Amino acid sequence: MDDRRLKNRLRIEADKIMPDVLGNIYKEVGLEPERVKPKPKWQWPFSKIGTFSMGITILVIGVLLVPTFINGFIVASGETSIRLKIIPAEEPIPEPAVMPTIKYQEADEDTPVFSFRLDRYGKTVALDANANNALHAENDASKIIAGGLGLENTLRQKAVDLTLELVRYARRAGYIKSYAVGNYVAYRISGPDETYNVRLRANLKAELETYFRAQLIYGAAYEDERLAPANFEGYADFSSQIGQYRQDYDSRCSQHEHDDDRRGSGWGSDISEWMDSHGNHHMDSETSSSSDTGTGSQGTSNMPPTSTPDTGNQEGNDCPC
Amino acid sequence: MRQEIDRAIISIQNGDGNGLALLYELTRRAVFAFVLPIINDYQLAEDIMQETYVKAYRAAGSYEPGTSGINWLFTIARNRALNIIKERHRDEQVDFDAQHEWAGAIVEKPNWDTPTIDLAKSVLEPDEQNILFLHAIGEYKHREIAELMGLPLGTVTWKYQTAVKKMQQNLKEGAED
Numbered sequence: 001m002d003d004r005r006l007k008n009r010l011r012i013e014a015d016k017i018m019p020d021v022l023g024n025i026y027k028e029v030g031l032e033p034e035r036v037k038p039k040p041k042w043q044w045p046f047s048k049i050g051t052f053s054m055g056i057t058i059l060v061i062g063v064l065l066v067p068t069f070i071n072g073f074i075v076a077s078g079e080t081s082i083r084l085k086i087i088p089a090e091e092p093i094p095e096p097a098v099m100p101t102i103k104y105q106e107a108d109e110d111t112p113v114f115s116f117r118l119d120r121y122g123k124t125v126a127l128d129a130n131a132n133n134a135l136h137a138e139n140d141a142s143k144i145i146a147g148g149l150g151l152e153n154t155l156r157q158k159a160v161d162l163t164l165e166l167v168r169y170a171r172r173a174g175y176i177k178s179y180a181v182g183n184y185v186a187y188r189i190s191g192p193d194e195t196y197n198v199r200l201r202a203n204l205k206a207e208l209e210t211y212f213r214a215q216l217i218y219g220a221a222y223e224d225e226r227l228a229p230a231n232f233e234g235y236a237d238f239s240s241q242i243g244q245y246r247q248d249y250d251s252r253c254s255q256h257e258h259d260d261d262r263r264g265s266g267w268g269s270d271i272s273e274w275m276d277s278h279g280n281h282h283m284d285s286e287t288s289s290s291s292d293t294g295t296g297s298q299g300t301s302n303m304p305p306t307s308t309p310d311t312g313n314q315e316g317n318d319c320p321c
Numbered sequence: 322m323r324q325e326i327d328r329a330i331i332s333i334q335n336g337d338g339n340g341l342a343l344l345y346e347l348t349r350r351a352v353f354a355f356v357l358p359i360i361n362d363y364q365l366a367e368d369i370m371q372e373t374y375v376k377a378y379r380a381a382g383s384y385e386p387g388t389s390g391i392n393w394l395f396t397i398a399r400n401r402a403l404n405i406i407k408e409r410h411r412d413e414q415v416d417f418d419a420q421h422e423w424a425g426a427i428v429e430k431p432n433w434d435t436p437t438i439d440l441a442k443s444v445l446e447p448d449e450q451n452i453l454f455l456h457a458i459g460e461y462k463h464r465e466i467a468e469l470m471g472l473p474l475g476t477v478t479w480k481y482q483t484a485v486k487k488m489q490q491n492l493k494e495g496a497e498d
Contacts, residue, residue, distance in 0.1 A: 003485050006437070006457070006485060006488055006489070006492075007456070007457040009437045010437050010438060010441070010453070010454070010457040010458055011457055011458055013436075013437050013438050014350075014353065014354070014357070014435075014438065014454075014457075014458040016434075016435065017363060017366060017435055017438075018349070018350070019353075019363065019366050019370050019371075020349075021367055021370050021371040022342060022345050022374075024367075024371050025341065025345065025371055025374045025375055026338070026342075028371065028375045029341070029375055029378045029379070031338045047328070
């Protein structure tokens with residue numbers, strides 16, 4: 001008789017003699033008979049709170065995944081765009097119809113001329129009421145390059161994380177003074193030299209493109225007329241990166257699909273128990289789903305919607321880098 | 322399982338009668354497997370099981386969530402079992418305090434038809450019985466049994482294998498006879 005048969009035999013015999021005394025217990029402790037819960041064949045294994053949390057989790061994952069799939073479609077169609085605006089400060093700035101009020105910590109210094117912010121969905125929002133995306137010259141003498149990122153196509157990072165990382169990257173590259181306030185990103189050129197600015201724009205473009213590619217952000221619409229629109233489909237690594245991303249994503253989603261429950265690991269020769277457990281439970285599988293994709297909602301290539309600026313967010317805005 | 326048992330006991334602490342039913346469903350196999358080495362008749366098994374849960378219900382307030390609920394229950398079961406057996410065998414001189422020698426304290430012939438369990442109780446050491454019953458009947462894993470008994474996992478595995486070999490040997494001899 002092997003181990004498994006022995007255990008089965010013991011279990012069957014035990015079931016024959018195992019008393020079921022739940023009713024007596026309830027009587028003994030004085031609880032009402034109707035409170036006796038019938039012996040369940042199967043119980044919903046989660047509490048109400050657990051069930052509610054699970055529902056919320058599924059909902060959140062759904063909300064995250066849907067835009068991800070849509071992004072995938074957009075990327076595949078090649079129409080995606082990251083709204084990156086690189087405009088030299090010396091360009092004339094139209095007087096906005098509604099001048100936003102933005103407070104700066106050091107109002108005497110150069111202040112951002114162009115800046116964008118992200119709404120709660122991760123989309124860029126212009127700072128003016130006319131959706132021009134470029135305004136607010138609180139200090140005409142400022143020398144600013146501002147980059148506004150529509151982060152709706154970030155596949156891997158949350159909008160805020162990406163924004164902060166981008167700022168840090170730009171700083172490390174030595175181009176600019178930069179700071180981020182909330183979700184604002186502003187790049188400030190420190191010199192008035194136009195030659196330098198031209199070179200800076202080109203460098204910034206190249207570096208940001210590299211950055212976007214590293215972050216699996218594809219497509220960029222540069223709104224600076226002097227910069228040619230980027231065509232990421234021309235990059236040799238486009239397909240492989242998309243493939244890699246999808247592979248990573250699929251892997252994350254399915255990495256536990258075929259996991260066993262690890263019972264028996266580290267038990268030396270006690271493989272019989274492991275075998276028995278698996279035989280009885282039909283390879284209990286633990287399915288988990290996790291998503292660390294921090295996508296915002298998907299967007300398109302045009303200008304962001306009109307909005308008024310958040311007037312309070314710019315206080316205390318030293319560079320966090 | 323540990324968390325579920327905790328939740329059940331906390332439910333009892335909170336006055337939820339269903340917590341008792343839940344605790345019972347979660348643990349009755351384990352408790353039965355735990356006391357099986359010392360019981361030889363159905364009435365005794367019934368009494369021990371019933372009193373264990375009644376006591377657990379009444380003493381639920383003393384349980385500290387986060388500690389081992391099943392260990393707490395086993396302690397109650399052991400004490401209730403020894404009390405019941407003492408009451409039934411007042412005239413017998415049995416050393417019930419010996420932690421590992423309580424198995425087999427009752428020598429009455431069992432009144433149920435359980436040849437494999439009976440064989441285990443007759444040929445296995447108390448520890449081996451506990452491990453075999455908790456694993457086979459209580460459906461506890463070796464790792465969990467090691468935690469419950471405060472023994473190294475390797476010791477539990479070894480004792481289990483020894484028990485199985487003894488059982489196989491005796492079953493084989495019985496079949497030959």
